[in-house]
Amino acid sequence: xxxxxxxxxxxxxxxxxxxxxxxxxxxxxxxxxxxxxxxxxxxxxxxxxxxxxxxxxxxxxxxxxxxxxxxxxxxxxxxxxxxxxxxxxxxxxxxxxxxxxxxxxxxxxxxxxxxxxxxxxxxxxxxxxxxxxxxxxxxxxxxxxxxxxxxxxxxxxxxxxxxxxxxxxxxxxxxxxxxxxxxxxxxxxxxxxxxxxxxxxxxxxxxxxxxxxxxxxxxxxxxxxxxxxxxxxxxxxxxxxxxxxxxxxxxxxxxxxxxxxxxxxxxxxxxxxxxxxxxxxxxxxxxxxxxxxxxxxxxxxxxxxxxxxxxxxxxxxxxxxxxxxxxxxxxxxxxxxxxxxxxxxxxxxxxxxxxxxxxxxxxxxxxxxxxxxxxxxxxxxxxxxx
Numbered sequence: 001x002x003x004x005x006x007x008x009x010x011x012x013x014x015x016x017x018x019x020x021x022x023x024x025x026x027x028x029x030x031x032x033x034x035x036x037x038x039x040x041x042x043x044x045x046x047x048x049x050x051x052x053x054x055x056x057x058x059x060x061x062x063x064x065x066x067x068x069x070x071x072x073x074x075x076x077x078x079x080x081x082x083x084x085x086x087x088x089x090x091x092x093x094x095x096x097x098x099x100x101x102x103x104x105x106x107x108x109x110x111x112x113x114x115x116x117x118x119x120x121x122x123x124x125x126x127x128x129x130x131x132x133x134x135x136x137x138x139x140x141x142x143x144x145x146x147x148x149x150x151x152x153x154x155x156x157x158x159x160x161x162x163x164x165x166x167x168x169x170x171x172x173x174x175x176x177x178x179x180x181x182x183x184x185x186x187x188x189x190x191x192x193x194x195x196x197x198x199x200x201x202x203x204x205x206x207x208x209x210x211x212x213x214x215x216x217x218x219x220x221x222x223x224x225x226x227x228x229x230x231x232x233x234x235x236x237x238x239x240x241x242x243x244x245x246x247x248x249x250x251x252x253x254x255x256x257x258x259x260x261x262x263x264x265x266x267x268x269x270x271x272x273x274x275x276x277x278x279x280x281x282x283x284x285x286x287x288x289x290x291x292x293x294x295x296x297x298x299x300x301x302x303x304x305x306x307x308x309x310x311x312x313x314x315x316x317x318x319x320x321x322x323x324x325x326x327x328x329x330x331x332x333x334x335x336x337x338x339x340x341x342x343x344x345x346x347x348x349x350x351x352x353x354x355x356x357x358x359x360x361x362x363x364x365x366x367x368x369x370x371x372x373x374x375x376x377x378x379x380x381x382x383x384x385x386x
Contacts, residue, residue, distance in 0.1 A: 008110075031050050055086050100130055101132075127385075139184075145159070148196075214367055234284070244289035285308050298310050306357070311333065323360075
């Protein structure tokens, strides 16, 4: 690990010296370096002057990024990418931009030895601004989430992390999250975080987590609710245990045993296009039941005109906009079966939630709306640096 880090430091500094200095008028921000649920691409698209840069292509998204590695495969390409590509690209970008918006757990150096400290220090030394946009386990501390469970008596995402992989409950893993938070505390000019859902060692004030759903992908057609065909229920977990898939399957089995008729679609490990197609048909979406926020998938479901069941609750998470609880049916982990039954028995209420959810997206999660808000935050950061 130490050798890799030293090699990357040399490559970064060599790249910075090799590339020409940026235009002093440039206001471009770099968003990257790894895709998370489409957020890298959509954030960059939403800002007035930003470019998305990723170091590895995502298997479920095929966006036209500002820069992405070639799809061609070379021998030892994985080693070359992890050791050389990131630091070389960072040195180049540091010459041509005003700042970086970091998403994902890893930086351009991709070194477990350093956890972004040298990377951030390098950028600050050369006058660049740093924004950290945390999206989940990149900052979430399992130990602090367990403390939150004891405080509230309510299971959360940290409750079952150890069941997914024991590494999540190790001291070393939590120390890694502490180190990432320390680098953000020390060097970030702007921090975005869902403070409750992603409880962490961050000490500085943070802006809320914003969603950037494309304006053109919000429905105004609710005709699917007028059909007499079976209701379509969709669940698309990225991490089944953490999202509560075991609860969903139990609810589906129970309601089928009670004689309810519906079509159930469960999607895991499929392309974004397949998920989108299913949402366009769906009447009800079962999202996640250990979280405090609706999540990217929840926003996509509401934008597609689906009634959403999820555990997010504005009375628990004060960063959620007022009125959020009217946009979805707040469903704790032990109410999945009951609430799904309620919607299956009440088509008008189901449609009402679908409409209110779509309206919530229009007010709070459109790319055009969130982009302007984040633009203003970043502009203020630049003005403070002058």
